[in-house]
Amino acid sequence: MALDAGAIVGTWVWEIPSDRFTADERFAEAFGLDPDSCRNGIELAEVTKVIHPDDIALVNDAIAEALAHGGAYRCQYRVAHGAGFRCLEASGKVELAADGSPVRFPGVLIDIDERRAVEAERDRALVLLEGFTAAVPGVVYAKDRDGRMLVANRGTTELIGKVLFWQSIQSPLPTPNGPARCPLTAHPPNVRNRASG
Incomplete structure (x- = not known):
């Protein structure tokens, strides 16, 4: 139901030991990736190559932090979309094995373009008011x-x-x-x- 509401634009599961990243068709569309490849599984590097160059270090640091400790992951970044970029938020959870090593990383992808536009308009109005x-x-x-x-x-x-x-x-x-x-x-x-x- 949430996928149809428009806020969530895709889901993924990253099997960490094998570096097999699978995602649904909507995720593939958001990242400009081949849906069949995403359904069958690709390497994480294939996914991250479309992230804006200014955001990739932030994403890598957030992933590394989640892998090191397990648990919640949340990161906002831009991905190539048409002639420009689209703002997305990835939210997931790193699952750990009994020995503490990361094994699985499922999550959802949320389109935050509209929210960012509303926040920018709010900020402009506040500056004008002040x-x-x-x-x-x-x-x-x-x-x-x-x-x-x-x-x-x-x-x-x-x-x-x-x-x-x-x-x-x-x-x-x-x-x-x-x-x-x-x-x-x-x-x-x-x-x-x-x-x-």
Whole structure:
């Protein structure tokens, strides 16, 4: 069912001792490989040769780490696709023999092109919002429904008397009588009223 949903675009199994990598037709299509060869089994080197040159070291390091310790593997990279590259995420698990040696590595391939595009658009919107907020004179800020500061300009910083760092905004501090609150929202009510008025 998940394969038909479009998020997962293929599955694979790598038999490590024999270096036999088998994959389904959708995986073969995503990597531009021959489906029959993938179904019958190829060497891992055949699969990795279509990975973007800037990403291959990252992929090799992630594979080596998973092989050394077993367990979960997750890596994002680009593969040649048409005239450009396609962003994929591989997620799998290295299975170990009783002696601790890696023997089998099954996994799934996930298309993350759309997610990357959405994240890029979100990042562009945040940069625009931060630029707009910084350019507006006076006191400008926005909070979420829980009272956590999301964005604020220099006027807000000067009024509250605290330097704004995204790290402190995104890491709320606990309060003794209620939910976690951002350090910037722990000011007295009269300061809040002046800031919003």
